[in-house]
Amino acid sequence: MVTQVTSFGRSGLSDWVVQRVSAVILGAYTVFLAAWVICSPDMSYADWTELFSCTAMRIFSLLALLSMIAHAWIGIWTIATDYLTPMSFGKAATKVRFLFLCVCAVVLFVYLIWGIDILWSVK
Amino acid sequence: MLTVSLYRYNPETDKAPYMQDVQLDTGGKDLMVLDVLELLKAQDPSIAYRRSCREGVCGSDGMNMNGKNGLACITALSETVKNNKLVLRPLPGLPVVRDLVVDMSIFYKQYEKVKPFLINNNPAPAIERLQSPEDREKLDGLYECILCACCSTSCPSFWWNPDRFIGPAGLLQAYRFLADSRDTATADRLANLDDPFSVFRCRGIMNCVSVCPKGLNPTRAIGHIREMLIRRAT
Numbered sequence: 153m154v155t156q157v158t159s160f161g162r163s164g165l166s167d168w169v170v171q172r173v174s175a176v177i178l179g180a181y182t183v184f185l186a187a188w189v190i191c192s193p194d195m196s197y198a199d200w201t202e203l204f205s206c207t208a209m210r211i212f213s214l215l216a217l218l219s220m221i222a223h224a225w226i227g228i229w230t231i232a233t234d235y236l237t238p239m240s241f242g243k244a245a246t247k248v249r250f251l252f253l254c255v256c257a258v259v260l261f262v263y264l265i266w267g268i269d270i271l272w273s274v275k
Numbered sequence: 276m277l278t279v280s281l282y283r284y285n286p287e288t289d290k291a292p293y294m295q296d297v298q299l300d301t302g303g304k305d306l307m308v309l310d311v312l313e314l315l316k317a318q319d320p321s322i323a324y325r326r327s328c329r330e331g332v333c334g335s336d337g338m339n340m341n342g343k344n345g346l347a348c349i350t351a352l353s354e355t356v357k358n359n360k361l362v363l364r365p366l367p368g369l370p371v372v373r374d375l376v377v378d379m380s381i382f383y384k385q386y387e388k389v390k391p392f393l394i395n396n397n398p399a400p401a402i403e404r405l406q407s408p409e410d411r412e413k414l415d416g417l418y419e420c421i422l423c424a425c426c427s428t429s430c431p432s433f434w435w436n437p438d439r440f441i442g443p444a445g446l447l448q449a450y451r452f453l454a455d456s457r458d459t460a461t462a463d464r465l466a467n468l469d470d471p472f473s474v475f476r477c478r479g480i481m482n483c484v485s486v487c488p489k490g491l492n493p494t495r496a497i498g499h500i501r502e503m504l505i506r507r508a509t
Contacts, residue, residue: 234432
C-alpha cells in the first residue's frame with residue numbers, strides 16, 4: 153500500500169470523503185450568502201455587521217473556513233503529487249514539492265488565523 | 276491517396292523520435308488501420324508494431340490513431356481518418372521500445388498488484404466452486420478486458436503516476452475479483468487499495484470509457500470499489 157505522510161488524512165478514502173463533505177459545506181455557505189445578499193436589496197454596513205456578529209453565523213463561517221482549508225490542502229497536494237514529480241523535476245522533485253507544500257501550508261495557516269481574527273472582531 | 280503520418284523511433288539509430296509522412300493508395304477501400312500498417316510494412320519492412328489475432332481479441336495492436344487510443348485491427352479508416360490524414364503514434368505515457376511498440380512493464384506491474392486471480396482459502400469442493408447465475412452476472416462487463424492498455428494510457432492520472440495509480444485496466448480487474456462471490460480475500464484486497472494513489476487518483480474524467488475497444492466501463496467499476504471502501508470503513 154502506498155502512503156503519503158503529507159496527504160490530509162493519510163488515506164485515500166478519508167481525503168476523498170473530506171473533499172466531498174467540505175465541498176458541500178462550501179456550496180451551502182456560498183448559496184446562503186448569495187441568497188442573503190439577493191434578499192437584502194437595501195443592505196447596509198449595519199445589516200452586514202449584524203449578520204456576522206451572530207454566533208450561528210460565526211460558527212457557519214468558521215466551518216466554511218476550515219472546509220476551505222481542508223479542501224484546498226487536498227487539492228493542492230493532489231496537484232503537487234501529479235506535476236511536481238521526478239518526471240518533471242528529476243532528483244530535485246522531492247525538495248521542490250516539499251517547499252511548495254510548505255509555502256501552501258503557511259498561506260492556509262495565515263488564512264485560518266486571519267479569518268478567525270476577522271470573524272471574532274465583528275462586534 | 277491517404278497520407279499516413281507515422282511515429283518512428285529506432286533507439287539504435289535515431290537520436291530522437293520523428294514523424295514520417297507516407298502516401299498510400301488504399302484503392303478507395305475502407306481498410307482497417309492494421310491493414311494500412313501491413314501495406315506500409317510491405318514497402319518498408321523496418322516499421323515496427325505489435326499484432327497477433329487481427330480481430331480485436333488479443334489486444335496486441337493498441338495504438339494512438341488520430342489522437343484516440345484503440346485497436347488498429349478493428350478501427351476502420353472511415354472511423355478515424357480526417358482530411359485524408361492518419362496520424363499513428365504509440366500508446367501515450369509508456370516508454371517506446373521502437374516505432375509503435377511500447378514497453379508495457381509498468382502496466383503489467385500495476386495489473387499484478389491487484390492479484391488478478393481467485394483467492395479462496397476454503398477447502399476445495401469435490402468438483403468445482405459453484406456460483407449462482409445472479410452472482411455470475413455480476414462479472415459481466417468486467418471479465419472481458421483484454422489488457423490492451425488503451426484505457427490506462429489514455430488516463431492523465433496514469434501518465435503522471437504510472438508507478439502508484441493502478442489505472443483503469445488494473446482497477447477493472449480489481450473489481451472483477453472483488454465482485455466474485457467465490458473470492459474470500461475481499462478485506463485484504465480493499466485494504467491494499469485504500470491509499471491516496473491506487474484508486475483515488477481517478478478523477479472520473481472517463482477517457483478510459485471513451486476509448487475501450489470492448490465497450491467496458493472502468494469508471495463505473497472504480498465507483499463500485501469506492502463504495503465498497505466506504506462501506507468497509509463506516
